[in-house]
Amino acid sequence: xxxxxxRFIDEGLITYDQLxxxxxxxxxxxxxxxxxxxxVGMGLVSERDRVRLLGDVWGVxxxxxxxxxxxxxxxxxxxxxxxxxxxxxxxxxVGSKLTVAMVNPLDIFVIDELRISxxxxxxxxxxxxxxxxxxxxxxxxxxxxxxxxxxxxMKDFEGDLELSKxxxxxxxxxxxxxxxxxxxxxxxxxxxxxxxxxxxxSDIHIEPQKDGMRIRYRxxxxxxxxxxLPRKVVAPLISRMKIMSEMDIAEKRAPxxxxxxxxxxxxxxxxxxxxxxxxxxxxxxxxxLDKGGINVGLSKLGxxxxxLKLLEDWCGRSYGIILVTGPTGSGKSTTLYSVxxxxxxxxxxxxxxxxxxxxxxxxxxxxxVNTKAGMTFAAGLRAMxxxxxxxxxxxxxxxxxTATIAMEAALTGHLVLSTLHTNDAPGxxxxxxxxxxxxxxxxxxIVGVIAQRLVRQICPNCKTTYEEPKEIFLRYGFEIPEDLMxxxxxxxxxxxxxxxxxxxxxxxxxxxxxxxxxxMNDAVRDKILERAPSHxxxxxxxxxxxxxxxxxxxxxxxLGVTSLEEVVRVIYx
Numbered sequence: 001x002x003x004x005x006x007r008f009i010d011e012g013l014i015t016y017d018q019l020x021x022x023x024x025x026x027x028x029x030x031x032x033x034x035x036x037x038x039x040v041g042m043g044l045v046s047e048r049d050r051v052r053l054l055g056d057v058w059g060v061x062x063x064x065x066x067x068x069x070x071x072x073x074x075x076x077x078x079x080x081x082x083x084x085x086x087x088x089x090x091x092x093x094v095g096s097k098l099t100v101a102m103v104n105p106l107d108i109f110v111i112d113e114l115r116i117s118x119x120x121x122x123x124x125x126x127x128x129x130x131x132x133x134x135x136x137x138x139x140x141x142x143x144x145x146x147x148x149x150x151x152x153x154m155k156d157f158e159g160d161l162e163l164s165k166x167x168x169x170x171x172x173x174x175x176x177x178x179x180x181x182x183x184x185x186x187x188x189x190x191x192x193x194x195x196x197x198x199x200x201x202s203d204i205h206i207e208p209q210k211d212g213m214r215i216r217y218r219x220x221x222x223x224x225x226x227x228x229l230p231r232k233v234v235a236p237l238i239s240r241m242k243i244m245s246e247m248d249i250a251e252k253r254a255p256x257x258x259x260x261x262x263x264x265x266x267x268x269x270x271x272x273x274x275x276x277x278x279x280x281x282x283x284x285x286x287x288x289l290d291k292g293g294i295n296v297g298l299s300k301l302g303x304x305x306x307x308l309k310l311l312e313d314w315c316g317r318s319y320g321i322i323l324v325t326g327p328t329g330s331g332k333s334t335t336l337y338s339v340x341x342x343x344x345x346x347x348x349x350x351x352x353x354x355x356x357x358x359x360x361x362x363x364x365x366x367x368x369v370n371t372k373a374g375m376t377f378a379a380g381l382r383a384m385x386x387x388x389x390x391x392x393x394x395x396x397x398x399x400x401x402t403a404t405i406a407m408e409a410a411l412t413g414h415l416v417l418s419t420l421h422t423n424d425a426p427g428x429x430x431x432x433x434x435x436x437x438x439x440x441x442x443x444x445x446i447v448g449v450i451a452q453r454l455v456r457q458i459c460p461n462c463k464t465t466y467e468e469p470k471e472i473f474l475r476y477g478f479e480i481p482e483d484l485m486x487x488x489x490x491x492x493x494x495x496x497x498x499x500x501x502x503x504x505x506x507x508x509x510x511x512x513x514x515x516x517x518x519x520m521n522d523a524v525r526d527k528i529l530e531r532a533p534s535h536x537x538x539x540x541x542x543x544x545x546x547x548x549x550x551x552x553x554x555x556x557x558x559l560g561v562t563s564l565e566e567v568v569r570v571i572y573x
Contacts, residue, residue: 003054005035008045011053018044021345028346028363043297043341047128055126060105063091065131066460070139074098077118080140086110089127089135096120101127101135137198138461138502177239177249188233189240193271195226196288197264199504202329203288206241208234208281220456220511221329224504234281241284245273253277259356272356289358298338301331302512304555306547310448310517315342318390320447321407321416323397323428331454331513332419333358336393339417340364349388353380354395369395377402385409394418400436407437407445416445424549425449425518426537429528443525451516451549455562455570456508462500463560467491476568478554495560512561514570516549 005019014022022038036054039045048064055062074090077098083089088110089101098120102110105124114122127135192215196204201217201224213234215226229237242249247256257274272287298311314322322339324332337359344350344363355369355377365387369375377394378401384392385405396419397403410416422431428449432442469491473480480492497507518524518541527536542548547555553567 003034003036003050003057005039007053007057008036008039008049011049013049014039014044024346025344025363040297041341042344043299043338046297046299047130051126051128055105058106058126060124060126063101063125063127065089065101065127065135068101069461070135075139077120078114082117083136083140086113087129087132087136088114089132089139090118091125093120097123099123099125101125101132103127103129103132134502177243181240181243185233185236185240188229188237189244192226193286194264196286197269199224200510201288204286206237206284206286208238208278208283210280213237219504220506220508221454222456222506238275238282238284241273241286242275245271247273247275252282270358272358298342301335301338302556302561303515304547304552307515307517307552310519311339311450312342314448315339317415317447319410319413319415321410321418321445322447322450323418323420324450324452325420325422325425325428326452327421327423329454330452331511332452333395335450335452335513336417336419337361340391340393343391343415348390350391350393351384351387351389352393352395353377353384354393378405381405381409385414389414391415391417396420397432397435403432403435403437404441407441410445411441422451424534424538425451425516425546426534426541428518429537430534433531439529439531443520443528446520448520449518451518452513453549453553453570454511455514455553455556455566456506457510457512457562458495458560459497459500459503459507459509461502461509462498462507463495464498465493465495465560468494468564472564473554476564478550480554480558492558494557494564496563496565507563508566512556514549514553514556514567516547516552518546519544 005014005022008014009016009019018039019035022035022042022044025042026033026035026038033041036045036050040047040050052062068091070089070091071093074093077093078088078090087103091099091101093099098114098118100114100122102124103126104110105126111122111124192204192206196217199217199219201219202221203218205214205216205218205223207214207216212231213229215229217224217226239249242256245258245260247258255274255276257272260271260273262269262271270289272289273284275282275284298308303311324335326332340350340352340361344361346363349365350363351365351367353367353369357366357368360366367375367380367384369377369380377396377398381392381394381402382405392406392409392414394402394406394416397406406416406418420428420431422428428446429439429442433439470480473492497503497509499505499507503509518537521544523540523544524537527540538548549571553562553571556562557564557567
């Protein structure tokens with residue numbers, strides 16, 4: 001009853017060569033992880049396929065909780081505390097039989113407990129752990145409604161803290177530390193962080209204002225209101241966050257930043273915490289880095305088949321530069337990490353230099369920029385070239401020196417990955433020339449360029465269809481691909497989310513990428529040598545088959561992945 005690598009081959013999900021690479025990776029880790037999880041970690045197999053096939057091996061049906069809404073009568077049979085304890089979601093009740101979703105449907109002890117507590121026969125189904133937790137959160141609201149819990153915490157403040165008449169600037173370090181270690185403040189700080197993690201926020205913003213404090217979360221790239229807190233909690237809450245972040249709580253006039261690690265709900269997280277003095281106090285932003293969330297396979301990033309095949313071809317190259325471009329927060333780092341995971345087969349010496357190192361990757365040598373010590377991107381890159389590398393990842397090409405060294409490294413037999421800030425793929429050459437890089441280096445070293453953005457995906461629980469005339473796309477300058485034009489009808493069928501508990505009424509859940517992959521062919525190289533503007537390069541690339549960001553976005557709209565409004569918001573923001 002073990003899920004073997006051969007089963008994935010039988011399903012056509014991997015090849016024998018890929019299985020052999022995974023087995024080698026498994027040996028490197030001491031064989032502690034089963035082959036199915038190794039394949040998922042390498043991005044060769046999706047977690048959904050792993051769980052589905054595991055259910056087949058165990059003789060337990062798979063349930064996709066993203067597309068299934070549990071019935072109210074089933075949910076009422078299990079309390080929130082029991083659902084959390086047993087990590088189980090009741091799905092439906094038919095007669096004397098209760099169907100439940102579980103991560104481990106072979107756990108007979110849990111099944112017996114459920115049978116006793118409900119008085120029903122239990123039919124277990126296997127579900128993906130992440131989907132199960134999301135379903136628990138949506139339907140039971142387990143420990144996540146901070147506003148409800150806040151009332152109890154604030155009641156404690158009334159008895160424990162009398163701060164309304166205290167001048168925060170006159171508080172001593174000892175007084176600030178005492179406040180930050182008070183039980184109600186600790187509970188409030190933990191609630192704020194837990195809310196961010198459960199909502200899958202990328203950042204938590206703690207903002208002092210004239211009449212109180214505002215907590216906001218960045219969820220799927222959009223700022224969302226969290227809660228309002230009274231002025232009296234400003235000083236103790238900021239002190240608590242600084243204590244947790246191991247910062248100087250007495251320093252209130254200069255910015256500080258630090259990085260801490262914590263385990264929340266059984267998962268390891270890193271937090272990058274920074275403070276900024278404002279007129280009404282210090283603002284704190286916590287960037288949430290989920291260590292378990294970076295093992296994303298290329299197939300999960302939203303690449304359509306045409307682009308995915310191109311990128312996989314680039315990953316097989318032994319030298320040259322692959323550049324990822326886009327604005328801040330467009331998923332460039334995730335794409336680079338996914339490429340690194342793909343080529344990290346144990347046979348390559350892979351070295352990265354990043355500012356800072358956001359995620360630790362097994363089997364990869366990572367170093368961080370330290371400007372004070374003279375460890376710049378350029379200095380680190382020079383040192384890395386003396387370390388016998390096969391693959392180099394440079395976090396960002398910020399200056400001419402770094403870009404030139406990276407391109408010379410690509411010409412001497414190294415595969416180089418890096419990022420650059422431009423609006424589209426053809427703009428890369430112009431940007432590098434403006435930085436002072438010689439055109440012959442650009443044209444001869446770059447293999448391909450990926451431009452990308454992140455758009456929110458329509459919530460699968462409340463997705464609905466509607467029709468719009470084709471002209472609406474032309475209004476925004478979008479062209480409809482011929483293979484998606486439809487059957488000649490005047491209207492197109494589009495999708496949107498109506499809003500539900502699962503997506504907090506937004507109609508969106510999660511994000512995916514829209515991409516533009518430019519191949520460096522001979523015609524494009526010739527024009528780069530002539531220092532041609534980016535619009536000339538764009539015309540050459542599209543005539544050679546490049547699908548622009550707009551084309552990729554339109555395809556995902558018509559496929560029901562995202563909405564027209566969301567694409568307009570992101571591309572024309």
